[in-house]
Amino acid sequence: MAGDKLTTAVPASRLAAGRTALRIAAIYVAARVVTTLFLFAATELSGFTSRMGADARLGDTVVAWDGMWYWTVAVSGYPGQLPLTDAGQVAENAWAFLPLYPHLAQWVSLPFGQWSAGALIVSLVAGYAASVALYHLLRIRLDESATLWAVAFFASGPLAALFHVGYAEALNLVWLFCALLAVARRRYVWLYALIPLMAFTRPGVLAFALFLALFGIWRWFTRAREPLRGPEIAHIVTAGLLAAVAGFAWQVIAGWVTGNPDAYLATEMAWRRNWILGDATFTPLEPFLVGVSYWFETMWHLPIALGYALVGGGLLLIAAALIWLPQVRRLGIEVRLWSASYLVYLLLVFFPQSSIFRLLVPLSPLWGAFAVPRSPVWRVGVLLACLAGQWWWIYNMYALGSTNWQVP
Template identity: 30%
Template sequence: MPRGATGAARNAVATAGARVARWPWWVQVGGLYAAARLISACIFMAAALHQGVNPWFPAKPDYWSFVNIWDARWYGEVLRNGYPAVLPTDGAGNVQENAWAFYALFPILGRVVAGLTGMDPAFTLTLIAMVCGLGAALVIYKLFRHRAPHRTALWGTVFVSTFPVSPVLQVPYAESLNLLLLAAALLLVLERRYLWAMPVVALMCLSRPTGVPFAAMVGLLFLRRAWQYFAAARSAALSTDRSTASGPASQGTAAVGPAGQSGAAPHGGSQLWSLAGLTVVSGAGALMWPAIAWAVTGDIQAYTKTETVWRGHDLVPFKPWFDTGVLLFGPVLGLLAPFVFVALFAWFMMSRPVRALGTELRLWCACYLGYLLLFLHPQTSTFRMLLPLFPLALSAALISRSRAYRGAVVLMFLLLQIVWIVWLWAWAPLPGGGDYPP
């Protein structure tokens, strides 16, 4: 291409970029998110062309059939038939796979929308997932703007939108709904609107199992804010005593308490009580779905029994990580692998880009990872379960302002989307039967 033509092309791109930069923030975020989902749709359609024999439909399915597989079938089952009043068991009395593993809010929304519009239930769930994914992107941008300028917050949102498992946000899974509610809850916590956060957290606890780590996060946050509140009050009292003892000359000196060192104003008494209330609501919300399963089935362990069916063994905290470590790295290195992983994550959480996220978002990431270590059985679905760590996308954008770096991250994520969809979403039977779940 001639040099003049190259310069003209660059000028045209720069002009278009400047024009887009003047659009409202929500148009920019919505447009970039829609573009990300369109790319993911193209990957889905390309993978569908190579889909062979599978348990659900003929080979080479259309897009809508291809995205309505795996757990989407379970959500469709809940939408149509609800939850079993008696846990299904085999001849030996062992609980079998059933709908209680799938939280109710997403299929309930599907039933309401399908009833109001007359749309096909499968399409209804897909539409809800896509709308919630867009809403999550908009809320995530607003959340990131509390910690970064517009351009960096926008890049962080793009990282979330193109993350290797982000295609799950446009399929009939509850991830997009949960991401929307989680981001909204974190935004309200950052803005100290704790009373408004309560109903959001209650709904979040009925979408996916993120209630336990969220309750841990707000509980620890309450302890930190309470310590800051009483430390600031004690410091103010000591300052008043010194001022009284030394006379009027020192009355203009202001005390700086721990909250001042963190750059945020200390909580007032009413805010502290509201945060305590949110802690209680979050703890109750975390127990709500297991309690509902107990009330309907009469079995206090209905939810946990159902969840562990997919594991093939009972829940033993932390043990699956060591078992997987031994499987991957051998009997010696495998036992050390979980400790190395935790040490690396702790080191990462202390890095400057992550510290820039602030107390609340860092605390959420730490609590959620702790929850995964405590309860998760690591497998191929673990990649999908990393989505709630989305605040780390902003720290990735804060590493460098270079457009080359940020563009390379997006390109890498898009290539990994191909890996995730072809490797895990598409059905390819294993030698022993079945396939790895996405």
């Protein structure tokens, strides 16, 4: 009898998983149709001053902006010698872009003969995989309805165009959500594969190292509630060290290939010169402080003290939400600690400009907090706000894309 129950339970479990996958697929496909229409409208509205030009086509959106750099990596690789500007400074080059996404897209593109086709397929498939992983991450704490709504917000969010273009974000979200799921389920062995995948897809794995450190501290102080055994400690410490080493690996590789130990940072500074003229240096937190000064004093002609007050107040509100807001607390300690870790990482390394919207996408598990209220009016309102934000972003970054605050 026990064997019969087990035999019956396994197909039932698989059937339930299949139904969930189909529900997520229906949500995701519907969202992709809407995004495609938005991108098509953006190409129709693109003019002579736009980054894509007056004769833009839908396929051009795949390789626009950073998509062109990923294509360069796929077809030409990385320069052995850093290119220089006329002023002798390191120029923008491919070392700013990690290799996993462009080469995977190149492999997928082989039957089609165009890298853009492979990039589109990888981004679309990765977006669906990320949606499934996000569902399973949030389903640990939320009911079925709230979880599916959270997936709908994610699939239709303001940055949903990233599932259509030649950017590495969608692929990185797959690894990230799976890694958070592995931690939430205490299946740490998966991290030894997922952390290197993250490290060579998108910058940011150092934030995951911080997350594991904070998570290990939290586990220690809650060990009376949930026993903390030696193997778990070993996994958390080892995976955290792996994430820290992996976070610096690309810098070491770039320095070794080019013969310039500072190759990666110098390359990143080349992009900052699009906003800040002259030599640029890097120390933790310095890019953020310089960015506040640039936007408030130089661009908006406002007192820098106001900028610091607004930014500081905003950070305090975010911290308060992560600690005390009931809807956020419902998501679990893993999502909250990850969100805090990633925000600290951005604060330490990022020069704030219009790409901040894209760089906030790893915080997508927080969509679960917006799905917790059961009111249909609230949930539909959030979805409509997502679609409105998505059109605003696509219109500015692809139809216009002509000023320093219209860079995706």
